[in-house]
Amino acid sequence: MSGDTSSHLVLTDVVVTFNGFQAVNGLHMTVGKGELRCLIGPNGAGKTTALDTICGQTKPASGKIMFKGKSLNKLEEHQISRAGIGRKFQVPSVFRELTVRENLQVAYCKHTGVLANAFRFGRGQEADGLEKLAELVGLQGQLNTSAGHLSHGQTQWLEIALLLAQDPELILMDEPTAGMTVQETRKTADLFNRLKGRHTLIVVEHDMSFVKEIGEVISVMHQGRMLAEGTAQQIERNQEVREAYLGSGGITGA
Amino acid sequence: MSRRTAVQIAVYGIVCLAILLVPTFYDDAFVLNKYSRYLVLGILAIALSLSWGYTGILNLGQATSFGLGSYCMAMGLKLRTVPVHTGSAGLPDFMVWNNVDKLPWFWEPFNSMTFAIFAGIAVPVIFAVLLGWFIFRGRVTGVYVAIITLAVLVVVNLLIIDQQRFTGGFNGITDLAQLEIFGLTFDAYGSSSYYLIAVSLTFSLFFALAITKSKAGLILQAIRDQENRVRYFGYDVATFKMFSFAVSAGIAGLAGMLYTIVMEFASPTFLGVPLSLAIVIWCAVGGRQSLLGAMLGAIVVTGMQGALSESETFLDTWTLIMGFLFVVVVLFLPKGLAGAAEMLLDRIWPSAGNGNGRANKSTSRNTLPRKTEPAE
Numbered sequence: 110m111s112g113d114t115s116s117h118l119v120l121t122d123v124v125v126t127f128n129g130f131q132a133v134n135g136l137h138m139t140v141g142k143g144e145l146r147c148l149i150g151p152n153g154a155g156k157t158t159a160l161d162t163i164c165g166q167t168k169p170a171s172g173k174i175m176f177k178g179k180s181l182n183k184l185e186e187h188q189i190s191r192a193g194i195g196r197k198f199q200v201p202s203v204f205r206e207l208t209v210r211e212n213l214q215v216a217y218c219k220h221t222g223v224l225a226n227a228f229r230f231g232r233g234q235e236a237d238g239l240e241k242l243a244e245l246v247g248l249q250g251q252l253n254t255s256a257g258h259l260s261h262g263q264t265q266w267l268e269i270a271l272l273l274a275q276d277p278e279l280i281l282m283d284e285p286t287a288g289m290t291v292q293e294t295r296k297t298a299d300l301f302n303r304l305k306g307r308h309t310l311i312v313v314e315h316d317m318s319f320v321k322e323i324g325e326v327i328s329v330m331h332q333g334r335m336l337a338e339g340t341a342q343q344i345e346r347n348q349e350v351r352e353a354y355l356g357s358g359g360i361t362g363a
Numbered sequence: 364m365s366r367r368t369a370v371q372i373a374v375y376g377i378v379c380l381a382i383l384l385v386p387t388f389y390d391d392a393f394v395l396n397k398y399s400r401y402l403v404l405g406i407l408a409i410a411l412s413l414s415w416g417y418t419g420i421l422n423l424g425q426a427t428s429f430g431l432g433s434y435c436m437a438m439g440l441k442l443r444t445v446p447v448h449t450g451s452a453g454l455p456d457f458m459v460w461n462n463v464d465k466l467p468w469f470w471e472p473f474n475s476m477t478f479a480i481f482a483g484i485a486v487p488v489i490f491a492v493l494l495g496w497f498i499f500r501g502r503v504t505g506v507y508v509a510i511i512t513l514a515v516l517v518v519v520n521l522l523i524i525d526q527q528r529f530t531g532g533f534n535g536i537t538d539l540a541q542l543e544i545f546g547l548t549f550d551a552y553g554s555s556s557y558y559l560i561a562v563s564l565t566f567s568l569f570f571a572l573a574i575t576k577s578k579a580g581l582i583l584q585a586i587r588d589q590e591n592r593v594r595y596f597g598y599d600v601a602t603f604k605m606f607s608f609a610v611s612a613g614i615a616g617l618a619g620m621l622y623t624i625v626m627e628f629a630s631p632t633f634l635g636v637p638l639s640l641a642i643v644i645w646c647a648v649g650g651r652q653s654l655l656g657a658m659l660g661a662i663v664v665t666g667m668q669g670a671l672s673e674s675e676t677f678l679d680t681w682t683l684i685m686g687f688l689f690v691v692v693v694l695f696l697p698k699g700l701a702g703a704a705e706m707l708l709d710r711i712w713p714s715a716g717n718g719n720g721r722a723n724k725s726t727s728r729n730t731l732p733r734k735t736e737p738a739e
């Protein structure tokens with residue numbers, strides 16, 4: 110890790126159990142401000158669960174989660190979001206009954222109060238920004254289509270656009286390129302490289318070539334623990350990592 | 364403003380205008396009173412459309428707010444009557460019969476009509492905020508919300524029947540004065556009451572429309588769609604739901620007050636389960652995701668009910684006919700008559716829906732996405 114970045118997010122000894130099963134088992138992780146961290150690991154390693162604990166979807170049984178020096182443990186989901194954390198879900202999660210434009214309007218959440226929004230009608234400036242965003246992810250032609258009609262790849266793009274509209278300091282991405290074509294994956298890599306620096310990103314991915322294109326530091330999880338951390342080369346040479354991926358077709362094919 | 368919103372406002376305005384013009388064609392007191400009743404129930408349907416249709420809160424206890432509003436108005440009007448039978452000034456007759464010799468403290472403020480009218484909206488709203496706090500902070504969703512709201516309705520209803528000394532029990536509060544405000548008298552069988560109700564309906568409709576068109580309204584719809592996702596954008600879902608629930612209760616309370624004016628009494632049946640379930644049916648038939656649809660649904664269904672039950676030929680079969688109609692609409696028109704009308708409009712005149720983009724929304728989920736016209 111480049112030592113000049115202050116630590117933005119710190120997970121200390123986080124444990125998550127589901128009915129006695131330890132999905133996350135003493136996880137430590139530190140991510141610096143502006144860093145793009147890739148999180149990999151075989152199926153069931155606990156990657157999604159780790160993101161769930163950061164954004165408040167599941168509460169850890171023990172351990173500490175600190176963001177910008179403040180504990181997130183006791184906060185509700187919306188409070189964590191207001192603290193500056195946004196999340197893309199593994200199963201793309203958008204508002205299927207709303208149009209693409211409306212989805213983006215909801216995601217544009219600078220004001221979160223009820224009354225602040227009850228008197229909000231004009232969407233002039235906001236609308237400009239939203240149209241540019243839609244263009245960025247190639248959905249400018251679908252602005253008036255309801256999100257339920259989008260293809261899987263387009264839905265992925267829409268959810269990414271929602272995060273851009275939300276504009277959080279820390280972005281959590283769970284398998285953003287699943288279901289995307291090679292070109293789309295490349296476009297995503299470009300986008301992430303541009304976000305890096307201005308935002309802190311944690312990207313869960315299986316596609317190693319994609320990971321190599323975007324990530325500096327890669328964290329590997331296995332059976333709920335942090336197995337290794339380092340550059341792509343270090344990770345690929347790491348004996349423990351190779352063993353963890355045994356039987357799942359090797360690290361590149363995971 | 365998008366073209367679609369403009370079209371919508373125009374349609375809503377025309378319907379309200381038509382409703383306001385009715386007394387110029389019919390000046391039969393009995394007919395006007397009947398229509399007034401239908402309109403009040405239309406307001407009640409608008410209230411449910413806001414919470415159920417737009418926020419996804421299936422409130423089976425909407426009649427609670429309606430009844431509370433109606434009792435507040437009745438209490439105010441009751442204290443304005445001079446009880447002829449008992450001659451006991453200032454004390455409602457049913458209290459005298461129940462050996463109450465002093466006006467209970469919570470009746471006192473109703474000596475002021477302004478307070479009574481204020482309470483007719485405030486009481487249901489406060490009640491909804493409290494109930495909503497428990498339901499939505501506790502993250503109760505789906506069918507459990509329906510069960511809780513229905514249970515609360517039953518409890519409030521029983522309480523009112525049980526506390527006969529203060530509420531008139533089964534008989535309700537009868538023998539009321541006519542409402543007088545600003546020097547106007549609202550006679551249940553006069554056009555003045557009709558106009559009061561038509562204006563209140565117009566106001567409620569446009570007030571609810573403004574909410575659904577605001578950003579908050581959009582967030583409510585997002586909550587209906589996927590409330591978990593909404594949380595991760597920083598919106599406190601419980602607060603938004605309480606807001607929708609409370610506004611809906613306030614509108615229902617207003618409707619309850621107006622109902623007391625046209626019926627000239629308040630009764631525990633106004634908080635009845637049959638009425639509460641009927642509201643759901645009106646919304647389903649008219650289209651719960653359309654305020655106007657839900658309102659017209661209530662007016663058309665209750666109007667038909669009235670017509671069928673009065674006609675000799677259908678005297679025995681009208682409930683059957685209504686039930687059949689309901690099943691047909693729910694089976695074949697999941698978005699109610701409003702949904703069907705919108706779909707038809709999109710076919711005939713596609714550009715009308717092209718403004719702020721719900722062109723594809725009204726078409727059913729499983730049709731293919733249409734080619735979208737280039738943005739304006």
Ligand SMILES: Nc1ncnc2c1ncn2[C@@H]1O[C@H](COP(=O)(O)OP(=O)(O)OP(=O)(O)O)[C@@H](O)[C@H]1O
Nearest residue numbers: 127130132150151152153154155156157158159199
């Ligand atoms: N809600 C839950 N209840 C019970 N077990 C769960 C739950 N969520 C996850 N698990 C279990 O916890 C473990 C970790 O799951 P998780 O989804 O975090 O893995 P992952 O690393 O994201 O895997 P993948 O690469 O397949 O997405 C798995 O064994 C999974 O079955």
Ligand SMILES: [Mg+2]
Nearest residue numbers: 156157158199
């Ligand atoms: Mg996962």
